[in-house]
Amino acid sequence: MAGLCFDMYGTLCDTSSVRTRLGETLAVPDRLVAAIDETWRRKQLQYSYQSAQMDDYEPFWDITAHALDYALAAYDVDPSADDRERILTGYDNLDPFPGAAEALDRLSAAGHEVVVLSNGNPAMLKRLADDAGLSPHLDGILSAHAVRTFKPDPAVYEHAADSLGLPIGDCRLISSNAWDIAGAGNAGMATTWVNRTRDPPEHIGARPDREVRTLPEVADDLA
Incomplete structure (x- = not known):
């Protein structure tokens, strides 16, 4: 064995299940929700590769937060601190x-x-x-x-x-x-x-x- x-x-x-949390919190069109989610996941992976290659380790929760901030900025979305935290904790509820x-x-x-x-x-x-x-x-x-x-x-x-x-x-x-x-x-x-x-x-x-x-x-x- x-x-x-x-x-x-x-x-x-399923990482894409964060879309429900994104949609409920941001109240933006579904197409924008999907774009933010896709960018968030892509950047999460990219930042993990960068962190490893640069020998500059950060815990994956921090990597996930950085990636979320990038995705929100990429689409000019600026939620409150409480709403950002609510979105981020969607990764606890996949x-x-x-x-x-x-x-x-x-x-x-x-x-x-x-x-x-x-x-x-x-x-x-x-x-x-x-x-x-x-x-x-x-x-x-x-x-x-x-x-x-x-x-x-x-x-x-x-x-x-x-x-x-x-x-x-x-x-x-x-x-x-x-x-x-x-x-x-x-x-x-x-x-x-x-x-x-x-x-x-x-x-x-x-x-x-x-x-x-x-x-x-x-x-x-x-x-």
């Missing part, structure tokens, strides 16, 4: 994808150790896992914060293997993010890509070992 490491943001939980808890339970019942491996810092991951109802279905939460860098740095995947007490080749990353799959595979992990939108794989880094469309299919494949 293996150590199964699930990405949190975009894999177990919706789990369909079948997430059931897939985790099936894999755990099959004898796998099932954990989260995420760029999120421990406090924000715990808040989200609790709110999404996933905490009881997980054996643990592992964070890139422990090595003060971000995926796809190999140190994050190596940290997961060390924490699980397993050779890295006996660990598997399950992620919907193609860049995450490429990084984990390069580091020596097995990988399953949850490719919901039928994207092509990355052309830099490793190709996925397995590819599915949904979280229940991960359990079908590995349980």
Whole structure:
């Protein structure tokens, strides 16, 4: 059996569900809400890469806040401090994808150790896992914060293997993010890509070992 490491943001939980909070708080047209959300997520990832490459680590919650501020400024939206905080805390209340808890339970019942491996810092991951109802279905939460860098740095995947007490080749990353799959595979992990939108794989880094469309299919494949 293996150590199964699930990405949190975009894999177990839907980052686009912050659009509801954005729309309710800003009272702007849906098209603008979608644009702000897309820019926020893109900048969140970009800032994590920049932080790692510049060796200037900040916790992922701070990275997320910087990205939100960029997205709001890009569309000339200036909410009050209270409204900004309300939007930011939407990352504590993301919706789990369909079948997430059931897939985790099936894999755990099959004898796998099932954990989260995420760029999120421990406090924000715990808040989200609790709110999404996933905490009881997980054996643990592992964070890139422990090595003060971000995926796809190999140190994050190596940290997961060390924490699980397993050779890295006996660990598997399950992620919907193609860049995450490429990084984990390069580091020596097995990988399953949850490719919901039928994207092509990355052309830099490793190709996925397995590819599915949904979280229940991960359990079908590995349980």
